[in-house]
Amino acid sequence: MEITLKKSRFNNKWFGAGVFITLLLFAGVAASTKTTKxxxxxxxxxxxxxxxxxxxxxxxxxxxxSAKERLLTAPAYGKVSEILVRPGAIVSPDTVILTLANPELEQQVSEAQGQLAQQKAQREAFKYEQQNERLNYQGRIADIKANIEKYDLELSVNQSLLTLGVASKIELQRATLNLKQEKKRLEFEQEKYAQFVEMQGFQLTQRDIIIEQQQKQVSMLEQRLANMHVTAGIQGTLQSLNVALGESINQGHSIAKVGSDKxxxxxxxxxxxxxxxxxxxxxxxxxxxxxxxxxxxxxxxxxxxxxxxxxxxxxxxxxxxxxxxxxxxxxxxxxxxxxxxxxxxxxxxxxxxxxxxxxxxxxxxxxxxxxxxxxxxxxxxxxxxxxxxxxxxxxxxxxxxxxxxxxxxxxx
CATH class of the missing domain: 2.40.30.170 (Efflux pump adaptor protein, beta barrel domain)
Structure with missing residues (x-):
């Protein structure tokens, strides 16, 4: 009897656990299959x-x-002596960003200007010298023309006297020869004068070319010196500044960048x-x-x-x-x-x-x-x-x- 009672209790225990698990599974399936609300x-x-x-x-x-950007570089060797504008500032084309100092460049400009002035003075002196030479040529030509008039008059007089039987025939021939020689002298002097004027023109042109070349050299140096005052070049803002006060920079060194703001x-x-x-x-x-x-x-x-x-x-x-x-x-x-x-x-x-x-x-x-x-x-x-x-x-x-x-x- 005791054995039978223990067995029955054991079976009831497992049966209750099974029922509980079944109910949990049923509840889960019911919740998972619910599709509407x-x-x-x-x-x-x-x-x-x-x-x-x-x-x-x-x-x-x-x-x-910026649609337009401009890179500013050093026009020549120099030292940054002054900074006038900082990044972010609004600038116009003529706004000076900074100034570079270069005494050697200033000396080159002065020497080139002196050479130019000297060459111009030499040209003017040469011009006056050539004017004197032209006057000399013109004076000789005037003398020859006067002689031609003189010999022409003598020829005319001798022809009249020969007709009257007063003058000899040889005098007439001498007057004719003198007149012919003076006319040839006049022709020769006029040709020399023309060649002299032409040569003088070439010489003046040569001097003008030398002066023009020197003028270009002076203008280039003056522009480089003026460019030592570095300007923005365009309307906009200074976007960056790549140098410091007192810094020495070489030609072509990047200084700053400017960009348009409008x-x-x-x-x-x-x-x-x-x-x-x-x-x-x-x-x-x-x-x-x-x-x-x-x-x-x-x-x-x-x-x-x-x-x-x-x-x-x-x-x-x-x-x-x-x-x-x-x-x-x-x-x-x-x-x-x-x-x-x-x-x-x-x-x-x-x-x-x-x-x-x-x-x-x-x-x-x-x-x-x-x-x-x-x-x-x-x-x-x-x-x-x-x-x-x-x-x-x-x-x-x-x-x-x-x-x-x-x-x-x-x-x-």
Whole structure:
């Protein structure tokens, strides 16, 4: 009897444990198979799928940059004797950034100016010497002409006397010969004078060339000396200054960089997967935080860095008041035009280029969870790749607490 009682108690114990486990399994299966739940429709927000033509833009980030930049270099060896402008200051083309001192260059300018003055004085002296020589030639020619008149008169007189029988024939021949000789002398002196004038012209031209060369040398040295007062050259801002007061620098050494502040471009980082779809001259809408600025793509680089490709956009519209170099901006860059695109308005939680499980409302006011694939986000519109059709409505509210339900019933 005692043995039988112990056995019965043991069996009852295992039977109770089995029943308890069975009830737990049943409760778990019941909870896991529950797929519907009621939810008040007034607590939800919806987005409706629309279809139609749509311009596809991609978002890009970047900054404004100077359209014009000028690198300032040392025109000659010198020591930085004065710095007048610091980086960040607004400058005009004539604004002096700094001054370089070079006593040797000043001496070269002085010597070149002295040589030029000496050469000009020598030319003037030579000019007066040649004028005297011309006067001498002209005096000899005048004397010969006077002799010609004299001998012409003698010839005329002798001819008259010979007719009267008073003068001899030899006197007439002598007068004729003298007149002929003087005429030849006149011809010879006039030819010499012409050659002298021509030679004098060449000599003056040669001296003028030497003076012109020296003038160019002086102008070059004077310009180099003037350039020791380094000016900005363009309207804009001083972006960097690479030298310190008292520093000695060689010719061609980089001194500073100036960039335009009103003429700007936009440097944008385009997504790598869309860069090859963007055309040159593609429209761009830039957000500068104080308004919109229109632009167009003018250059796209081929180097990929951190999943992005650098591009430059030319500003085509007026700039906003806060536009300046290095200002961070966002932009919408035109990619293509879709004639019949399906899209919805962007809402929190909806991610571009992703696959998501969303609740879709049907005509029976039932929310059914289904898979949706999204494409690009363009101007707050999210392209739909698959999973939805026109006029479908999706729940845009946070539904994370209902993700275990395949369907939800909507109530008023």
């Amino acid at each position: 009621s939810i008040d429709i007034n607590t939800l927000s919806f987005r409706q799928v629309k279809a139609g033509p749509l311009d596809i833009y991609t978002q890009a980030f970047g900054e404004f940059a 003429e700007l471009i936009a440097r944008l980082r385009l997504p790598q997967h869309l860069a090859d779809q963007i055309d040159i001259h593609a429209p761009v809408i830039i957000d500068s935080q104080k308004g919109k600025v229109t632009a167009k793509i003018i250059r796209i680089e081929s180097v990929v860095s951190n999943g992005a490709v650098m591009a430059e956009a030319e500003i085509t519209g007026p700039l906003t008041s806060n536009a300046r170099p290095s200002l961070a901006i966002s932009a919408q860059v035109f990619v293509r035009h879709e004639q019949n695109a399906s899209y919805i308005a962007q809402a929190p939680g909806l991610r571009p280029r992703s696959k998501q499980q969303l609740f879709v409302k049907n005509e029976q006011n039932i929310l059914r969870q289904q898979e949706v694939m999204f494409g690009e986000l363009t101007q707050q519109k999210l392209l739909i790749t698959s999973g939805l059709k026109t006029n479908d409505q999706i729940v845009s509210s946070d539904m994370s607490e209902y993700k275990h339900y395949s369907t939800l019933e909507l109530t008023q």
